[in-house]
Amino acid sequence: xxxxxxxxxxxxxxxxxxxxxxxxxxxxxxxxxxxxxxxxxxxxxxxxxxxxxxxxxxxxxxxxxxxxxxxxxxxxxxxxxxxxxxxxxxxxxxxxxxxxxxxxxxxxxxxxxxxxxxxxxxxxxxxxxxxxxxxxxxxxxxxxxxxxxxxxxxxxxxxxxxxxxxxxxxxxxxxxxxxxxxxxxxxxxxxxxxxxxxxxxxxxxxxxxxxxxxxxxxxxxxxxxxxxxxxxxxxxxxxxxxxxxxxxxxxxxxxxxx
Amino acid sequence: xxxxxxxxxxxxxxxxxxxxxxxxxxxxxxxxxxxxxxxxxxxxxxxxxxxxxxxxxxxxxxxxxxxxxxxxxxxxxxxxxxxxxxxxxxxxxxxxxxxxxxxxxxxxxxxxxxxxxxxxxxxxxxxxxxxxxxxxxxxxxxxxxxxxxxxxxxxxxxxxxxxxxxxxxxxxxxxxxxxxxxxxxxxxxxxxxxxxxxxxxxxxxxxxxxxxxxxxxxxxxxxxxxxxxxxxxxxxxxxxxxxxxxxxxxxxxxxxxx
DNA sequence: GCCCCAAACAACGA
DNA sequence: CTCGTTGTTTGGGG
Numbered sequence: 001x002x003x004x005x006x007x008x009x010x011x012x013x014x015x016x017x018x019x020x021x022x023x024x025x026x027x028x029x030x031x032x033x034x035x036x037x038x039x040x041x042x043x044x045x046x047x048x049x050x051x052x053x054x055x056x057x058x059x060x061x062x063x064x065x066x067x068x069x070x071x072x073x074x075x076x077x078x079x080x081x082x083x084x085x086x087x088x089x090x091x092x093x094x095x096x097x098x099x100x101x102x103x104x105x106x107x108x109x110x111x112x113x114x115x116x117x118x119x120x121x122x123x124x125x126x127x128x129x130x131x132x133x134x135x136x137x138x139x140x141x142x143x144x145x146x147x148x149x150x151x152x153x154x155x156x157x158x159x160x161x162x163x164x165x166x167x168x169x170x171x172x173x174x175x176x177x178x179x180x181x182x183x184x185x186x187x188x189x190x191x192x193x194x195x196x197x198x199x200x201x202x203x204x205x206x207x208x209x210x211x212x213x214x215x216x217x218x219x220x221x222x223x224x225x226x227x228x229x230x231x232x233x234x235x236x237x238x239x240x241x242x243x244x245x246x247x248x249x250x251x252x253x254x255x256x257x258x
Numbered sequence: 259x260x261x262x263x264x265x266x267x268x269x270x271x272x273x274x275x276x277x278x279x280x281x282x283x284x285x286x287x288x289x290x291x292x293x294x295x296x297x298x299x300x301x302x303x304x305x306x307x308x309x310x311x312x313x314x315x316x317x318x319x320x321x322x323x324x325x326x327x328x329x330x331x332x333x334x335x336x337x338x339x340x341x342x343x344x345x346x347x348x349x350x351x352x353x354x355x356x357x358x359x360x361x362x363x364x365x366x367x368x369x370x371x372x373x374x375x376x377x378x379x380x381x382x383x384x385x386x387x388x389x390x391x392x393x394x395x396x397x398x399x400x401x402x403x404x405x406x407x408x409x410x411x412x413x414x415x416x417x418x419x420x421x422x423x424x425x426x427x428x429x430x431x432x433x434x435x436x437x438x439x440x441x442x443x444x445x446x447x448x449x450x451x452x453x454x455x456x457x458x459x460x461x462x463x464x465x466x467x468x469x470x471x472x473x474x475x476x477x478x479x480x481x482x483x484x485x486x487x488x489x490x491x492x493x494x495x496x497x498x499x500x501x502x503x504x505x506x507x508x509x510x511x512x513x514x515x516x
Numbered sequence: 517g518c519c520c521c522a523a524a525c526a527a528c529g530a
Numbered sequence: 531c532t533c534g535t536t537g538t539t540t541g542g543g544g
Contacts, residue, residue, distance in 0.1 A: 001517045058518080075518045075544095111518070111544060145527065146538065155519085163517060218517080245539060248517090259531050316532080333530095333532045369530060369532070403541075404524065413533085421531060476531080504526060506531090 001077055001218050003162035004126060005203035007055040010080060010215050014053040014060075017082060017215075018103060022049050023064070025097040027086075028114075033093050036116040044068045044116060045096070057125055057159030061118065071118030072105055078112035079216035080105060126160040126196055133193045140189060144182020148258075150245045151181045152196075161196070167226035167250045169199045171233065176257035177244045183258040225250045259476045260332055261420040262384060263461035265313040268338060268473050272311040272318075275340060275473075276361060280307050281322070283355040285344075286372075291351050294374040302326045302374060303354070315383055315417030319376065329376030330363055336370035337474035338363060384418040384454055391451045398447060402440020406516075408503045409439045410454075419454070425484035425508045427457045429491065434515035435502045441516040483508045 002010065023045045028038035036044070048064040055061070060080075062070040072078075072094075081104045086095055094105040094114050105112060124131040139157050151157060152166045161169070170177050173195040175188060184192065206222045207214065220226075225233050227250070233239055237252035260268065281303045286296035294302070306322040313319070318338075320328040330336075330352075339362045344353055352363040352372050363370060382389040397415050409415060410424045419427070428435050431453040433446060442450065464480045465472065478484075483491050485508065491497055495510035 003517070073518080077517080109518095109544080113519090143537085150538075220517095246541075261531075331532080335531080367530080367532095371533090401523090408524080503524085 001079075002058075002074055002216075003165050003218075004055065004058065004160040004200055005165070005207055006214070006218055007058065007060060007074075008127075008200075008204050009207045011053040011055045011060060013213055013215050014062075014080065014082075014103070015050075018050045018098065019052060020049055021098040022047060023096055024099060027092075027095040027097070029092045029094065030110060033110065033112060034114040034116070041070075041116060045070075055160075057121065057123070057155060058162065059118070069117050071113075071115035073113045073115075074105075075107065075109065075111040075113070077109050078105060078107035081216060121159060123156055123159050126158050127200055131158055131196075133190055136193050137186070137189055140181045140184060144180060146181045147177065147245060148175060148179045148181050148184070148192075149177035149247070149249060153247075158196075160200070163247050163249075164220065164223065164226045165199060165203065168203075168224055169195045170255060171225045171251060172199055174255050176255040177249050177251055179256075179258040185258070188258065225252060259335055259337075260316075260474075261423050261476075262313065262316065262418040262458055263423070263465055264472070264476055265316065265318060265332075266385075266458075266462050267465045269311040269313045269318060271471055271473050272320075272338065272340075272361070273308075276308045276356065277310060278307055279356040280305060281354055282357060285350075285353040285355070287350045287352065288368060291368065291370060292372040292374070299328075299374060303328075313383075313418075315379065315381070315413060316420065317376070327375050329371075329373035331371045331373075332363075333365065333367065333369040333371070335367050336363060336365035339474060379417060381414055381417050384416050385458055389416055389454075391448055394451050395444070395447055398439045398442060402438065404439045405435065405503060406433060406437045406439055406442070406450075407435035407505070407507065411505075416454075418458070421505050421507075422478065422481065422484045423457060423461065426461075426482055427453045428513060429483045429509060430457055432513050434513040435507050435509055437514075437516040443516070446516065483510060 026041040026045050028034050028041060031037060045064060045068055048066040048068060051063040051065055053060060053062055058073060060072045081089055083089055083102050083104060086102055089104045089106055091106040091108045092104050093107055093112055096103045124135060143151055149166055149170065152161050153163060173192045175192060207219050210219050225239050230239055233252050235254065237254050239250050239252055242249055284299040284303050286292050286299060289295060303322060303326055306324040306326060309321040309323055311318055311320055316331060318330045339347055341347055341360050341362060344360055347362045347364055349364040349366045350362050351365055351370055354361045382393060401409055407424055407428065410419050411421060431450045433450060465477050468477050483497050488497055491510050493512065495512050497508050497510055500507055
């Protein structure tokens with residue numbers, strides 16, 4: 001459910017709520033969703049303090065004062081909660097106990113993944129400085145026959161863009177999702193790069209404006225086209241729905257195909 | 259160009275013309291199209307006699323009296339010729355000299371392939387006894403999501419059917435080329451098996467009736483639907499043309515989709 | 517709304 | 531009308 005902007009806001013709020021807190025205990029409820037045992041996590045984390053929560057692509061990274069890290073991928077339905085009692089939280093995968101509260105990671109589908117000390121990805125994050133226009137050009141040429149929508153949500157090309165925000169980005173850039181990566185003119189590529197950064201950063205602000213303290217759930221009401229509740233985009237064009245590479249896609253006739 | 263029925267007729271005619279003839283010499287004009295050098299072929303074949311030419315899938319096999327074999331795949335444009343002088347034959351890949359004539363294999367695209375002692379394929383030939391209805395059923399289930407046209411021309415499933423005859427077969431069986439392999443009812447599968455054998459064997463006779471001595475070139479004028487010169491099939495239905503898995507396909511609305 | 521794998525399909529070259 | 535290789539898309543499952 002959460003995509004990059006949601007996770008970005010969660011990171012700030014979780015950092016605000018939990019930084020400097022000392023880990024009292026760690027519980028793993030689904031060993032097969034974690035690359036380390038409960039014992040290993042306890043050894044690694046107990047008595048360390050939280051430094052920060054940082055988003056990396058679609059994962060959340062928790063950095064601890066002793067240099068240990070935890071990576072969490074929420075997949076489709078995972079969520080964070082901060083609770084005083086574990087009992088009421090259903091579908092728990094992980095809980096970290098602090099003095100008088102717990103951070104839980106839960107997922108009714110049990111698809112979320114927990115990683116102790118995840119390796120740094122070499123793929124640029126969509127909001128990182130190394131995701132440059134020239135990197136984008138190079139990859140577009142390498143993947144010239146790939147549909148631009150499939151290209152942008154491919155986490156091995158750029159990390160963080162998901163199926164909802166890619167529609168917003170392509171709509172803002174006025175590019176049809178079916179365009180071939182290798183066919184975008186260079187002015188359109190520059191426009192696309194700008195739209196990626198602009199849409200994602202603007203969405204962070206829009207989420208904060210609606211729910212400044214959010215650490216789970218999604219806010220999508222501000223979306224321009226990837227939005228079940230709209231029939232028209234802000235320019236008044238009717239929103240169309242179809243499947244592009246098996247994924248539900250919202251777009252309008254304003255978007256040019258290349 | 260040549261498909262199974264053409265090759266079947268070539269095999270009979272080449273056997274008729276060349277069997278018992280003794281190999282005087284062998285010339286290889288394109289070493290990269292052959293798995294053996296000219297010297298190796300000369301050592302293997304000189305002074306052996308031709309036993310027979312036999313079609314195997316879309317390949318021609320020449321069997322020699324000393325147990326050696328040559329496999330020839332003509333690909334799209336390759337051809338056999340029997341000539342008294344090599345000079346006029348363009349695009350030669352291979353020539354076998356007999357007492358006073360040559361058998362040549364030529365190909366303007368240089369795609370044809372020559373194989374000394376090809377290994378026997380374990381995939382059944384479409385006209386062999388091991389291509390049974392029950393084999394067909396098994397493979398249809400294994401490849402259940404594959405389009406039936408793509409299925410039938412896949413040489414790893416059954417050898418010998420190409421893009422022209424598959425259209426004739428599917429038209430005779432009244433099966434749409436887009437049908438999924440796994441969805442054919444069992445009576446339709448039996449009908450399909452019968453059509454495969456019937457269309458191919460009948461076409462051998464039709465070619466022989468038109469040109470009994472043919473050893474190259476193609477005869478397609480008798481084709482019911484895969485035929486540029488027809489607008490209607492024999493039943494009067496208009497012939498439609500489209501692309502199925504990138505291949506030109508002729509069919510009519512008589513053919514049911516499963 | 518996610519990611520993975522296997523299988524099918526498309527694009528290109530020889 | 532042919533085949534092989536590579537990369538992309540599809541479909542099913544967790």
